Amino acid sequence: MIHTRGVLIVTSVFAWVVASAAQAEPLAGRFEATGGAHVLVLGKRRCEADGDVVGCSGPWLFAGLDAAAHAQVIPWLALGLRLAGGKDFGDGTQVDGDASTRERDTWLWRGSVEARFDPPLWPRAIWIAAELGGVVAVATAETVSAQGNTIESSSTSTFGFLAGLGAGWDFSIYEGLLLGFEARLQVLTIEKLGTPPTVTGKIDIGSFPYVSIGLHAGYRW
Secondary structure, eight states: OHHHHHHHHHHHHHHHHHHHHHTOOOOSOSEEEEEEEEEEEEOSOEEEEETTEEEEESOEEEEEEEEEEEEEEETTEEEEEEEEEEEEOSOOEEEOTTSOEEEEEEEEEEEEEEEEEOOTTSOTTEEEEEEEEEEEEEEEEEEEOTTSOEEEEEEEEEEEEEEEEEEEEEEEEETTEEEEEEEEEEEEOOOEEEOOTTSOSEEEOOSSOEEEEEEEEEEEO
16 A cells, blocks of 8 residues: 555656656757866776886866857757867876976867757757767976976877767756756777876877766857
């Protein structure tokens, strides 16, 4: 009896959620510009080779900002551009024997063309997307003396291709202003990144999977 009642309650709540979603109004406007912040995680282990010594660590975390613009071309399809940049999150500082420090950072700069679908089977504020573009990975190194003076700085970069899928939910908060959440799964073909001249070895970044979660705000007209 109690089990049956519990099933009925859960079923009623689910039906109410579905019915409420089906009544959701589409966001007004055909054009949209947004900006936001995201956290990007490379699920594969990050490995670094220095001569014959190879060291690997767990998932690699990046944090950064992004911007996008979309235009609706047919009722359930919008096309747009997306730009994003992020820096590895963590302590990349090494201390040498003479008390000088070497700071290392890795940046990921991404640009893509995106097709965004908001099918009529669910509220128009929920969307799925596919993107295709390029990525530039940049490794920087700076050696600083014990007195705080820069002794040497250098960088190196590599280019790769980007492909990904995304999903999100946007909310209209006031007369064209919107707030949204999104999640993405990406492939970045930048397996090897040569380190700057101040540091030996190469970083094996890995191409997949890159998973990001973000928050954005924007304007729709």
